[in-house]
Amino acid sequence: MAELADALASGASGRKVVSVRVGPSALLGSGEQKEREAETKGERVGRGGWACYRGAMSSTADRVRPNQVVSFHYVVSLSGGKEVDRTGERPMSYLHGHGGIVPGLEIEMEGKATGDKFEIAVPAHDAYGELLKNSTKTYPKDSFPKEVAVGMQFAVDAQGGQRVPVWIREVKKDRVVVDRNHPLAGKNLNFSVEIVEVRAATPEELAHGHAHSPHEHHH
Numbered sequence: 527m528a529e530l531a532d533a534l535a536s537g538a539s540g541r542k543v544v545s546v547r548v549g550p551s552a553l554l555g556s557g558e559q560k561e562r563e564a565e566t567k568g569e570r571v572g573r574g575g576w577a578c579y580r581g582a583m584s585s586t587a588d589r590v591r592p593n594q595v596v597s598f599h600y601v602v603s604l605s606g607g608k609e610v611d612r613t614g615e616r617p618m619s620y621l622h623g624h625g626g627i628v629p630g631l632e633i634e635m636e637g638k639a640t641g642d643k644f645e646i647a648v649p650a651h652d653a654y655g656e657l658l659k660n661s662t663k664t665y666p667k668d669s670f671p672k673e674v675a676v677g678m679q680f681a682v683d684a685q686g687g688q689r690v691p692v693w694i695r696e697v698k699k700d701r702v703v704v705d706r707n708h709p710l711a712g713k714n715l716n717f718s719v720e721i722v723e724v725r726a727a728t729p730e731e732l733a734h735g736h737a738h739s740p741h742e743h744h745h
């Protein structure tokens with residue numbers, strides 16, 4: 527990894543590649559790039575032909591505001607209509623007000639409640655940013671882990687401790703092309719959203735600045 531780090535350092539030393547790989551939900555959010563399972567609230571108490579879920583009523587009263595954890599399903603399409611990403615069975619969760627999802631969508635979430643559905647067009651500069659010029663570089667393949675593949679994201683420590691994300695654009699026989707542009711940079715996007723839960727963040731989530739899954743803690 528040292529070679530990649532040095533090459534990206536544009537003359538300065540001290541940068542290194544610090545993390546590897548994100549899932550499909552990397553498409554949403556610069557900070558929170560791993561899909562997390564939403565906390566499932568509610569306890570099934572019914573029998574026979576009916577059921578009710580304790581807790582469901584109280585959460586519908588909550589509205590999205592800073593430091594709430596919001597779980598939602600989404601479909602993202604290009605402005606021409608082509609779908610580029612969507613949640614699977616599990617919704618995406620993020621801590622509102624901490625930059626965990628693209629800015630244009632986070633603003634629109636404010637004040638929404640469980641069960642709300644909406645569509646929003648987000649211009650590139652409020653989504654994944656405008657396209658950066660001269661954004662690609664080529665590195666020896668052995669600078670990367672063996673499983674390197676197109677679309678993977680790497681994070682690089684820049685000077686001052688800032689993390690710079692890069693995406694794998696092309697994998698050749700012995701070289702790899704990385705791009706500082708997110709795959710959706712420069713694109714105007716349409717989001718179709720359904721909010722499935724809004725809850726208060728735990729003290730730990732607030733301390734970390736992101737949402738946690740109840741079943742998994744990965745850091």
Ligand code: ZN
Binds near residue numbers: 734737745
């Ligand atoms: Zn955490």
